[in-house]
Amino acid sequence: MKKILFFTLFFFLILASGCAHVISEDLRAKVDQSLTFKDVQKNPNTYKGKIVVWGGEIIQALPQENGTNLIEVLEWPLGWREKPRRTVSFQGKFLVLSKEPLDLSLYKKGTKITVAGEIQGSKPGEKIKFISDPTYRYPLLLNKEIHFWKDYGYQYSTPYELQRYDPSYDPHRGAGILHY
Numbered sequence: 001m002k003k004i005l006f007f008t009l010f011f012f013l014i015l016a017s018g019c020a021h022v023i024s025e026d027l028r029a030k031v032d033q034s035l036t037f038k039d040v041q042k043n044p045n046t047y048k049g050k051i052v053v054w055g056g057e058i059i060q061a062l063p064q065e066n067g068t069n070l071i072e073v074l075e076w077p078l079g080w081r082e083k084p085r086r087t088v089s090f091q092g093k094f095l096v097l098s099k100e101p102l103d104l105s106l107y108k109k110g111t112k113i114t115v116a117g118e119i120q121g122s123k124p125g126e127k128i129k130f131i132s133d134p135t136y137r138y139p140l141l142l143n144k145e146i147h148f149w150k151d152y153g154y155q156y157s158t159p160y161e162l163q164r165y166d167p168s169y170d171p172h173r174g175a176g177i178l179h180y
Contacts, residue, residue, distance in 0.1 A: 022082050022147035023053055023116045031116065037075050037091045037139075044122040044139040051144070054094060055084035055114040059132055061107035071096040071107055071143075072132060073115070082114045083149055095123055095138040096146070112149035117141030 021028060030051045037054060040047050059072040075091045076084040096115050120142050125134040 022114050023145050027051065027116050027144055028053070037094075040119060040139050041092050041094075044119060047119045048121050050119050051116065052119060052141070053078065053082060053114065053116045054141070055082065055112070056090070056094075057084065057086070058107055058109055058111045058113060059093065060109055060130075061102070061104045062128065062130055063104060067101065069098045069102045069104065069107075070128065071098070071113075072138070073113065076112075078114065082147075084112045084114065093133070093136060093138060095128075095140045096143050097140055098143040106148070114147045114149070115141060115143065116145040117143050 023031075031053050032047075032050045035047060035050060035052055037052075040052065054073075054075055055078045056073040056075040059074055062070045062072065064070060073094050073096060075094055076086055077091075079085040096117060097120065118141065120140040122137050123140045125131045125136045125138060128134075128138075131138075
């Protein structure tokens with residue numbers, strides 16, 4: 001009887017640990033859950049100092065002259081365990097500022113990340129060297145925590161292959177043309 005009780009408790013302990021959030025509990029307690037990416041994107045300076053958790057796919061990592069690093073991220077909504085979910089449409093892009101030196105080889109294009117950070121306002125693209133969109137005004141987060149997600153080989157590089165993520169995509173729909 002004791003063995004059954006032990007294994008049952010052990011099983012539930014393992015199950016519960018698999019459901020844990022990727023951002024620390026202390027930091028999650030400070031997150032303003034009422035803020036959405038769209039709200040902040042409209043006027044980032046209004047929300048300076050607020051803590052948010054956002055996620056998405058890394059576009060690029062940019063070392064800066066002052067020793068800091070910027071990470072350009074394509075925002076995706078967060079799903080279970082705060083994992084970014086690729087959707088047909090995205091809300092926009094944001095920058096993550098890290099004041100500590102980073103191993104930029106870890107911040108590869110296409111890597112999914114979840115970031116907890118403090119809103120610093122916005123940064124115009126024209127003031128950033130080598131940014132992908134100089135006309136865009138990026139919401140800026142000061143990095144508090146970053147979690148990298150493993151994709152297990154499901155990364156696609158061409159726009160056509162991105163259609164595989166669209167749940168409504170049907171290659172047989174259309175003018176009798178099959179796309180492969």
